[in-house]
Amino acid sequence: MNILSLYLIFFKIGLFTIGGGxxxxxxxxxxxLRRNWFSQAEFFHMVAVSESTPGPIxxxxxxxxxxxxxxxxxxxxxxxxxxxxxxxIIVIVARYFFHINEKPLVQSALSGLxxxxxxxxxxxxxxxxxxAVFPLQNFLESGLWGDLFDPVTxxxxxxxxxxxxxxxxxxxxxxxxxxxxxxILF
Numbered sequence: 534m535n536i537l538s539l540y541l542i543f544f545k546i547g548l549f550t551i552g553g554g555x556x557x558x559x560x561x562x563x564x565x566l567r568r569n570w571f572s573q574a575e576f577f578h579m580v581a582v583s584e585s586t587p588g589p590i591x592x593x594x595x596x597x598x599x600x601x602x603x604x605x606x607x608x609x610x611x612x613x614x615x616x617x618x619x620x621x622i623i624v625i626v627a628r629y630f631f632h633i634n635e636k637p638l639v640q641s642a643l644s645g646l647x648x649x650x651x652x653x654x655x656x657x658x659x660x661x662x663x664x665a666v667f668p669l670q671n672f673l674e675s676g677l678w679g680d681l682f683d684p685v686t687x688x689x690x691x692x693x694x695x696x697x698x699x700x701x702x703x704x705x706x707x708x709x710x711x712x713x714x715x716x717i718l719f
Contacts, residue, residue, distance in 0.1 A: 534603055539611045540610040540614035547614065579594060583597065595615040596608045668680060668681065669681065689715075
């Protein structure tokens, strides 16, 4: 199978898939069986593997199908074919969004969304803090202050918060550093 054919097949799948990667399964299954890419059993194994790996299932499956049919270039062609329609649609929507963005009704809606989103993020942060940094439930059950204030946990939290506020390095560095500190300290 040539690279252009893979791109066009997955472009069609991406164009007519509304509702996410799982919605692409019937189209992908039809193409896979019609073109003898895989047997029915192999297709379902591919679905299982794609579901269990990180990333969107549609992209995972496109990458795999492309790889199996034409190697690295096929993998790239199928993946880009699948996402191209979405990119085009997003660009069109973004273009018109900037035209309607200044409308009073849109501004009012966005003004209402900002505090709502901030509140949701703050609630999520509070929930994480009361489980990971200040385990309130443990304290309420035991009544021991040591269950609420673990100095090592608080030190890690404060260190990461302060260093991130000051240097704003990529979060992966803080995650890796915290994992390493956890292996050493706990």
